[in-house]
Amino acid sequence: MKVVKFGGSSLAAGEQIKKVFQIVCEDPTRKIVVVSAPGKRSNEDRKVTDLLIQCAEKHFGGENCAEIIEAIFCRYETICIELELPMSIVESIKEDFAERLMGGYKDKFSFYDRMKACGEDYMAQLVACFFQAQGLQAAYINPKEAGLIVSREPGNAQVLPVSYEKLSNLKEKSGITVFPGFFGYSEEGEIMTFSRSGSDVTGAILAKAVQADVYENFTDVNAVYSVNPAIVLNPKEVRELTYREMRELSYGGFTVLHDEALIPAFSERIPVHIRNTNNSSAPGTKIVSRREEEIGPVVGIASDHGFCSIYVSKYLMNREIGFGRKLLTILEEFGLSYEHSPSGIDDISIILREDQLTPSAESKIIERIKMELKADEVVIQHHLSLIMVVGEGMRHNVGTMSRASKALAEARVNIEMINQGSSEVSMMFGVKEIDEKRAVEALYREFFAPVPV
Amino acid sequence: MKVVKFGGSSLAAGEQIKKVFQIVCEDPTRKIVVVSAPGKRSNEDRKVTDLLIQCAEKHFGGENCAEIIEAIFCRYETICIELELPMSIVESIKEDFAERLMGGYKDKFSFYDRMKACGEDYMAQLVACFFQAQGLQAAYINPKEAGLIVSREPGNAQVLPVSYEKLSNLKEKSGITVFPGFFGYSEEGEIMTFSRSGSDVTGAILAKAVQADVYENFTDVNAVYSVNPAIVLNPKEVRELTYREMRELSYGGFTVLHDEALIPAFSERIPVHIRNTNNSSAPGTKIVSRREEEIGPVVGIASDHGFCSIYVSKYLMNREIGFGRKLLTILEEFGLSYEHSPSGIDDISIILREDQLTPSAESKIIERIKMELKADEVVIQHHLSLIMVVGEGMRHNVGTMSRASKALAEARVNIEMINQGSSEVSMMFGVKEIDEKRAVEALYREFFAPVPV
Numbered sequence: 001m002k003v004v005k006f007g008g009s010s011l012a013a014g015e016q017i018k019k020v021f022q023i024v025c026e027d028p029t030r031k032i033v034v035v036s037a038p039g040k041r042s043n044e045d046r047k048v049t050d051l052l053i054q055c056a057e058k059h060f061g062g063e064n065c066a067e068i069i070e071a072i073f074c075r076y077e078t079i080c081i082e083l084e085l086p087m088s089i090v091e092s093i094k095e096d097f098a099e100r101l102m103g104g105y106k107d108k109f110s111f112y113d114r115m116k117a118c119g120e121d122y123m124a125q126l127v128a129c130f131f132q133a134q135g136l137q138a139a140y141i142n143p144k145e146a147g148l149i150v151s152r153e154p155g156n157a158q159v160l161p162v163s164y165e166k167l168s169n170l171k172e173k174s175g176i177t178v179f180p181g182f183f184g185y186s187e188e189g190e191i192m193t194f195s196r197s198g199s200d201v202t203g204a205i206l207a208k209a210v211q212a213d214v215y216e217n218f219t220d221v222n223a224v225y226s227v228n229p230a231i232v233l234n235p236k237e238v239r240e241l242t243y244r245e246m247r248e249l250s251y252g253g254f255t256v257l258h259d260e261a262l263i264p265a266f267s268e269r270i271p272v273h274i275r276n277t278n279n280s281s282a283p284g285t286k287i288v289s290r291r292e293e294e295i296g297p298v299v300g301i302a303s304d305h306g307f308c309s310i311y312v313s314k315y316l317m318n319r320e321i322g323f324g325r326k327l328l329t330i331l332e333e334f335g336l337s338y339e340h341s342p343s344g345i346d347d348i349s350i351i352l353r354e355d356q357l358t359p360s361a362e363s364k365i366i367e368r369i370k371m372e373l374k375a376d377e378v379v380i381q382h383h384l385s386l387i388m389v390v391g392e393g394m395r396h397n398v399g400t401m402s403r404a405s406k407a408l409a410e411a412r413v414n415i416e417m418i419n420q421g422s423s424e425v426s427m428m429f430g431v432k433e434i435d436e437k438r439a440v441e442a443l444y445r446e447f448f449a450p451v452p453v
Numbered sequence: 454m455k456v457v458k459f460g461g462s463s464l465a466a467g468e469q470i471k472k473v474f475q476i477v478c479e480d481p482t483r484k485i486v487v488v489s490a491p492g493k494r495s496n497e498d499r500k501v502t503d504l505l506i507q508c509a510e511k512h513f514g515g516e517n518c519a520e521i522i523e524a525i526f527c528r529y530e531t532i533c534i535e536l537e538l539p540m541s542i543v544e545s546i547k548e549d550f551a552e553r554l555m556g557g558y559k560d561k562f563s564f565y566d567r568m569k570a571c572g573e574d575y576m577a578q579l580v581a582c583f584f585q586a587q588g589l590q591a592a593y594i595n596p597k598e599a600g601l602i603v604s605r606e607p608g609n610a611q612v613l614p615v616s617y618e619k620l621s622n623l624k625e626k627s628g629i630t631v632f633p634g635f636f637g638y639s640e641e642g643e644i645m646t647f648s649r650s651g652s653d654v655t656g657a658i659l660a661k662a663v664q665a666d667v668y669e670n671f672t673d674v675n676a677v678y679s680v681n682p683a684i685v686l687n688p689k690e691v692r693e694l695t696y697r698e699m700r701e702l703s704y705g706g707f708t709v710l711h712d713e714a715l716i717p718a719f720s721e722r723i724p725v726h727i728r729n730t731n732n733s734s735a736p737g738t739k740i741v742s743r744r745e746e747e748i749g750p751v752v753g754i755a756s757d758h759g760f761c762s763i764y765v766s767k768y769l770m771n772r773e774i775g776f777g778r779k780l781l782t783i784l785e786e787f788g789l790s791y792e793h794s795p796s797g798i799d800d801i802s803i804i805l806r807e808d809q810l811t812p813s814a815e816s817k818i819i820e821r822i823k824m825e826l827k828a829d830e831v832v833i834q835h836h837l838s839l840i841m842v843v844g845e846g847m848r849h850n851v852g853t854m855s856r857a858s859k860a861l862a863e864a865r866v867n868i869e870m871i872n873q874g875s876s877e878v879s880m881m882f883g884v885k886e887i888d889e890k891r892a893v894e895a896l897y898r899e900f901f902a903p904v905p906v
Contacts, residue, residue, distance in 0.1 A: 243768075244799070247768070247769075247798060247799060248797065259769070260769060260772075263769075266768070315696075315700070315716070315719070316712070316716075319713075321785060321789075321790045322785050324781055324791070324794065328775075328777055328778035329778055332774060336774075337772075338777070339771070340796050341777065341794055341796065342793075342795065342872050342873055343793050343794065344872075344878060344879050345700060345841075345879070346700060346701075388798075398861075398862050398865055398866065398868075399858075399859075401854075401858040402855065402858035402862040405854040405855035406852075406855040406858075408855070409852030409855040412851055413851065415851075415873070417873050418854065418871050418872070418873040418880075419796060419871070419872065420868070420872075427871075428797070
């Protein structure tokens with residue numbers, strides 16, 4: 001049994017929904033279909049969810065939102081016409097929408113959540129209706145009825161463990177179940193949405209609940225690439241990634257899937273298969289708990305910029321029990337989250353995202369570290385990029401570091417820092433931002449294929 | 454003006470003290486001579502300080518210590534005979550010794566300190582006497598008279614800032630001043646000894662007080678070596694090291710000088726010159742604040758074993774503000790001092806000396822990390838060695854890491870971890886203990902010279 005989730009671009013127009021239908025028909029084990037709200041049809045288009053948020057905000061602020069409402073309805077009308085569905089569906093959508101908009105609410109955020117959730121909910125109804133019209137046994141199910149109970153945290157709901165038993169009954173349903181993504185219901189019966197990538201969360205929860213063989217996640221890319229296509233043209237596709245590799249790559253700017261969203265699937269070791277709605281014959285990328293086949297030490301190279309380092313040195317730092325902990329406590333008191341802390345004997349560097357720092361916070365931090373820890377030197381270096389070279393195969397591969405550092409040296413990239421923990425699923429290089437592109441190209445050349453220089 | 458310190462092996466016998474005299478005569482700027490207690494004359498011999506400690510302990514425990522006292526006196530008598538000095542010196546030593554032994558004391562540790570300090574004190578008197586007998590203008594000075602005032606911490610005294618002004622008067626003395634190392638006086642007038650390498654501390658304090666041009670430290674080695682001679686036969690000598698390089702090297706098992714002892718000299722940027730009493734024409738090794746000449750990226754390779762790593766992984770660890778700090782707090786509560794903490798995205802390894810861990814502490818630590826931090830996995834890996842590749846020249850030398858990791862790969866050494874902070878004075882490699890020797894040889898071969906394999 002498969003749980004299949006379709007993203008917004010796969011549902012942006014009638015043409016796309018027909019592809020979804022084809023995909024669902026192709027494989028009779030695709031029993032549960034999770035849908036997002038309609039996405040963009042072009043770069044200039046707006047996502048329905050964004051329109052809904054704007055509408056909720058305007059309405060809450062007492063502003064007129066007739067135009068936005070019109071735009072939202074228009075999207076569903078257009079899809080109905082494209083799919084030759086009866087207009088009565090749009091009428092019932094309009095009715096429901098008016099009720100949601102005018103109904104009472106406990107607070108602003110639960111009102112927003114109720115409005116935001118429309119996009120997926122209506123889409124699921126439309127898709128179920130279309131499937132039925134094509135002669136497929138299919139039914140929309142409401143998350144409340146299905147038993148998707150979540151914590152009362154508007155915009156950041158967490159699934160409650162009690163949900164899984166109830167949701168597991170979906171296994172027994174005959175035909176296709178069309179499930180709206182992005183939201184569940186609190187125990188008091190209010191609509192609560194998940195955080196980012198909420199439809200991915202719904203799919204992962206359902207995959208866990210029904211113990212799916214695979215969780216298929218249809219997007220608009222053929223696969224996860226071994227390197228950012230904006231840096232290297234037509235990079236190699238990755239066929240299979242482990243969860244850990246995926247996580248390390250997603251850290252370095254890979255944004256195909258939101259890793260947190262997949263936790264329910266990961267926790268049950270259910271493979272996640274990333275596929276392309278617009279090219280369903282492409283093999284896609286499978287994310288698995290363990291890779292069967294060895295495909296070389298490195299599966300991907302990710303990079304991200306916007307980091308800085310706080311360098312602290314103090315003679316005999318190494319002898320001071322608690323120095324590192326005290327330093328991290330100061331940073332925590334400034335609300336700073338750090339990424340790494342490579343260290344020498346008498347120095348330590350804390351790497352963090354620089355957008356967390358304002359110039360005034362910077363000078364306060366330097367001041368406190370100097371005063372409280374009696375550091376000899378505190379220097380903040382800006383404009384750093386981190387490059388992750390990722391692969392489970394590195395684990396016992398003598399020489400991967402040698403190849404990587406040789407490639408960087410030949411590209412005249414100075415390595416500002418290296419952090420390789422004992423996990424050996426990744427190596428991290430810190431370089432200056434201006435060297436990032438050249439460094440990634442050099443590493444790609446070394447581990448994958450020639451790159452035109 | 455130079456402050457010159459001679460270690461125990463340079464003063465172990467009359468023959469050695471004649472060399473000391475030669476060295477002092479050779480250079481008229483050698484005005485202040487700091488002496489240790491007589492060291493070993495052969496491998497089977499015992500250091501006078503060790504005899505003194507044993508004597509103090511026995512006496513305090515009410516045991517008969519006549520034999521040990523005899524052995525102590527015998528050392529000074531022998532030296533007197535070898536140097537053709539009047540036996541009256543030994544008589545006055547015996548008198549003083551009896552007074553110290555039988556005198557009152559506040560506590561055990563201050564009694565021990567008073568006894569331990571004899572070795573240097575008598576040596577300084579003897580040396581001054583010998584210098585005078587050779588026609589040199591020389592005088593013993595007592596640290597109390599000179600103004601070396603220290604904190605009342607037996608065995609771990611710290612110099613008090615007030616000392617420096619008084620000690621600076623030593624500059625004005627004509628002739629040679631012979632100063633006993635290892636101890637000072639508390640404000641109440643009790644003898645207090647420094648911790649390890651106490652004579653080095655005295656020399657560094659005097660160098661600072663008189664603003665010496667150089668602090669010469671005479672030992673029994675020609676120089677600091679670029680690598681441990683027990684691993685590589687006849688390794689290259691190092692001519693000039695910066696303080697930071699010295700410190701990084703001393704961390705990795707280099708024990709020529711106790712780095713903490715040199716702080717007073719370092720703080721004033723006074724060069725420390727390590728030389729050999731038995732080969733005073735050898736150029737030795739200078740430790741300076743800044744090296745003038747570039748001598749390649751790497752100046753030395755140090756290694757030490759007996760480390761372990763605590764590996765902690767948790768999915769999405771990276772998003773958790775405070776995770777690292779909490780982990781370090783747990784270790785601190787077990788009294789553990791850690792060396793490094795290389796990290797991946799969702800894992801972190803804490804490297805520490807394994808002699809700090811007992812099996813029962815280990816399981817408690819694992820338990821707490823799992824419970825309190827909800828870690829997915831906690832694994833302790835034993836028998837690791839750390840290898841430091843050290844050199845200020847690495848700083849902007851693209852390719853040093855490449856050369857080092859290539860050398861290790863070719864020697865089939867798997868790199869368990871790498872930690873390179875932004876200081877770039879050193880690169881640290883973690884390897885399995887069984888690979889340490891092979892790894893150090895490979896690195897030496899790469900950066901210095903061929904090694905017979």
